[in-house]
Amino acid sequence: MKIDGRHYRTIFPDKDGAAVEVIDQTRLPFAFELQRLATMDDAARAIRTMVVRGAPLIGVTAAYGLALAMREDASSENIERAVAALAATRPTAINLRWALDRAAALLRAAPEQDREVLAYAEAARIADEDVASCRSIGEHGARLLSAIADRKDGPVNVLTHCNAGWLATVDWGTALAPIYVAHDAGVPVHVWVDETRPRNQGAALTAFELNAHGVPHTVIADNAGGHLMQHAQVDICIVGSDRTTASGDVCNKIGTYLKALAAHDNRVPFYAALPFSTIDWTLNDGVAEIPIEERDGREVSHMTGRTDEGGFATVQVVSPGSPVANPAFDVTPARLVTGIITERGIAEPSTDGLLSLYPERKQAA
Ligand code: MRU
Numbered sequence: 001m002k003i004d005g006r007h008y009r010t011i012f013p014d015k016d017g018a019a020v021e022v023i024d025q026t027r028l029p030f031a032f033e034l035q036r037l038a039t040m041d042d043a044a045r046a047i048r049t050m051v052v053r054g055a056p057l058i059g060v061t062a063a064y065g066l067a068l069a070m071r072e073d074a075s076s077e078n079i080e081r082a083v084a085a086l087a088a089t090r091p092t093a094i095n096l097r098w099a100l101d102r103a104a105a106l107l108r109a110a111p112e113q114d115r116e117v118l119a120y121a122e123a124a125r126i127a128d129e130d131v132a133s134c135r136s137i138g139e140h141g142a143r144l145l146s147a148i149a150d151r152k153d154g155p156v157n158v159l160t161h162c163n164a165g166w167l168a169t170v171d172w173g174t175a176l177a178p179i180y181v182a183h184d185a186g187v188p189v190h191v192w193v194d195e196t197r198p199r200n201q202g203a204a205l206t207a208f209e210l211n212a213h214g215v216p217h218t219v220i221a222d223n224a225g226g227h228l229m230q231h232a233q234v235d236i237c238i239v240g241s242d243r244t245t246a247s248g249d250v251c252n253k254i255g256t257y258l259k260a261l262a263a264h265d266n267r268v269p270f271y272a273a274l275p276f277s278t279i280d281w282t283l284n285d286g287v288a289e290i291p292i293e294e295r296d297g298r299e300v301s302h303m304t305g306r307t308d309e310g311g312f313a314t315v316q317v318v319s320p321g322s323p324v325a326n327p328a329f330d331v332t333p334a335r336l337v338t339g340i341i342t343e344r345g346i347a348e349p350s351t352d353g354l355l356s357l358y359p360e361r362k363q364a365a
Helices: 039-048 057-073 076-087 092-110 112-151 177-184 201-213 222-230 256-265 352-359
Strands: 011-013 020-023 034-037 155-160 187-195 217-220 235-240 243-245 250-253 272-275 302-306 311-316 329-332 339-342 345-347
Touching: 011 057, 011 112, 020 057, 034 039, 034 057, 039 057, 039 076, 057 092, 057 112, 057 339, 057 352, 076 092, 092 302, 112 155, 112 235, 112 256, 112 272, 112 345, 155 177, 155 217, 155 222, 155 272, 177 187, 187 222, 201 217, 217 222, 217 256, 222 250, 222 256, 235 250, 250 256, 256 329, 339 352, 345 352
Parallel strands: 155 187, 155 235, 187 217, 235 272, 272 339
Antiparallel strands: 011 020, 020 034, 243 250, 250 329, 302 311, 339 345
16 A cells, blocks of 8 residues: 555565564554564564554464574574464464464475575565455445446445554555445445544554544544444444354454454444455354453553654543453454455355355365
């Protein structure tokens, strides 16, 4: 996507091709800064501290982290050390594990002297595939938006939660890709952006992206969505996912489930947009089986933002001494999901629906 007229991916090799550069998402929307990751430890720290975040992007960052580890020491022991360190950074998004498994399998089978080159090439391939998948998700999803536009006057009102845009992937995004493709094709779209407490990925990142791309949008408090749906102000909800089970249960940022319940009650179609790397074919019961990341309570008790004077400040917003809890994701059962928008088309949220798009998984299932 373009920032100030220049096209950026969220992660790319630096000039000499050894280190990688990422956009520091902890500084957005107020500062657009790149950070250089020169070691495996840098990559692990960037994922853990959410300098990079979003399921597909942390998968690609982990793959580059493994390449950086191979540059330091391409021994078999170091493959296992690096995989363990990178996999331990964040537990919920399956893309992280998927990218590590894919790259590590290739490296384990290769002679030690070839591993560094192979690891960089594989990370670049995973990044390129992510861009192609997201673009394709955009094209499939945009057809839903133009069908709605054909049936109504005025813009198509899309509600989205968290940030599942280009900042969460390598480019284009998942939930936001249909919006970008539709907007670029002249379909009138307006986006309701959930602020997405506690880290405010909607208010900070989704709003930043939509602003940069010129897409009309309005940021709302997390609790406003149900009210807007009751008053026919939402035509469709589209969210991303950090892990979707083989049966179509969708795990995404905390609060997604409540949006799906409100959508169901108001007959608003509710879609999840995700690439194949987000599907965990080993799981069937998302609520029982997907590990939910518990994050630092300070994300709930404190908020950081820009002061009117232009500096940054962190302030406490919870009564001192009150305990806080911070589960970062929740699971929306398949029965509340209208469809799953993938790079291969739109699937029914069920094992049969997903297998119809990924028939090669039938033997494994
Ligand atoms: O905690 P985050 O910011 O990494 O959570 C991100 C999300 O929940 C996104 O919706 C999800 O990763 C899909 S991104 C295309």
